[in-house]
Amino acid sequence: MSCSLVGPVRALVLAKAPVAGQVKTRLGADVGLERAAELAAAALLDTVEACTAAYGAEHCHLALAGDLAEAVDGPALLAATRGWHVHPQRGEGFDERLAAAHADVADTGPGPVVQVGMDTPQLTPDLLDLVVAGLERHDAVLGPAEDGGWWVLALRDPRDAAVLAGVEMSTERTHDDTLAALRARGLDVGSAPVERDVDTVADADLVAAACPASRFARAWLGVDA
Incomplete structure (x- = not known):
């Protein structure tokens, strides 16, 4: 099956x-909470840069918990997301917040959505393009993570993300359970390459080695930008 996509591709x-103390607490237990927040800021900046390069700021959406003005590297993050559509996260659990974020993007008009988090600083425009190419053959594309979760969900129709509500997140079965929920909705689901989220020191070592020119790698290795 092959299908041309209707509407602009949006990043979420x-x-x-x-x-x-509010981000990367598992990593922070080993490296300190302040450094963990610095690493999270670097990873988010890498992610924002990749999405902007792939789709343009006007087609990028940030579902945010908290206030970037109060964050580590707040000025840089505010500058990087200039022109983005910023929505506050809403919902109780992460599953509900995911579904609500997709719904917020759907409300802005037609077009597919490619959704990622802030844990994969190795993200590149080419990798995002590969995911979008999968949407020309499938209703959805789900990218597995090494830990049993997933790092990307792309949907031709972001309203289909309603099925995420009720799927338990952050478990070893999250990818498989999400895949089952999407298929139960009648969607044909393609796959993206397996990637690694940064949750531990070992993860950070491997991801930094995979993207040595990234802000994250420089922050992890203590190299000045």
Whole structure:
């Protein structure tokens, strides 16, 4: 099956404002909460830059928990997201917030959505293009993460993300459960390459090695920009 996409491709990033003690707490247990927030800010900047390069700021959406003005590297984050559509996250659990974020993008008009988080600073425009190419053959594209979750969900119709509400997130079965929910809605689901989220020191080492020119890698290695 092949299908031309209707409407512009939109990026959707779900993120927390990088504030010490509120982001990357698992990593922070090993490296300190302040440094974890600095790393989260670097990863978010890398992600925002990749999405802007791929789709243009006017087609990028940020579903945000918190306030970037209060975050580590707040001025840089505010500058990087200039021209983006910023929506406050809403909903109780992460599953509800995901579904609501997609619905907010759907309300702005037609077009597919490529949704990522702030844990994959190795993201590139080419990788995003590969995901979008999958939407020409499938209703949805889901990219598995090494830990059993997923790092990207692309949908021709973001309203289909309603099925995420009720799927338990952050478990070893999250990818498989999400895939089952999408298929139960009648969607044909393609796959994207497996990627690694940054949750631990080992993850950070591997991801930094994979994208040595990124802000995240420089922050992790203590190299000045």
